[in-house]
Amino acid sequence: MEKKVIKRFVPRNPTEAAITCRPYASSWALRASDGVMRNFSSGGSYIETSYKYKSGTILIVRMVSYPTMPSSIADEERPRSICLAEVKWWRELTDENAIRFGMGLRYLN
Numbered sequence: 120m121e122k123k124v125i126k127r128f129v130p131r132n133p134t135e136a137a138i139t140c141r142p143y144a145s146s147w148a149l150r151a152s153d154g155v156m157r158n159f160s161s162g163g164s165y166i167e168t169s170y171k172y173k174s175g176t177i178l179i180v181r182m183v184s185y186p187t188m189p190s191s192i193a194d195e196e197r198p199r200s201i202c203l204a205e206v207k208w209w210r211e212l213t214d215e216n217a218i219r220f221g222m223g224l225r226y227l228n
Contacts, residue, residue, distance in 0.1 A: 136155065152172075175206065
């Protein structure tokens with residue numbers, strides 16, 4: 120089987136930021152999920168949560184805590200502290216301790 124080669128337009132920056140996210144809707148009754156942002160770029164991010172959101176879902180993603188970064192790093196090289204993002208894809212992650220889901224997000228400007 121051939122492996123797909125994915126060309127990225129912007130490089131990814133690794134991170135271990137704690138996040139919380141919930142679907143963007145007029146009702147707050149929708150399920151929120153805590154998770155971790157594993158990488159980010161100016162156009163999107165990759166997150167892992169305990170809840171699966173379908174492709175096409177618009178999420179409000181909020182940074183809960185972020186590892187310390189030097190103050191010399193430019194703002195555009197830092198992850199967004201709060202944003203709207205669309206789930207572009209998801210996959211189930213195998214973990215012996217819990218069911219988790221990885222999701223690729225595209226920021227909505």
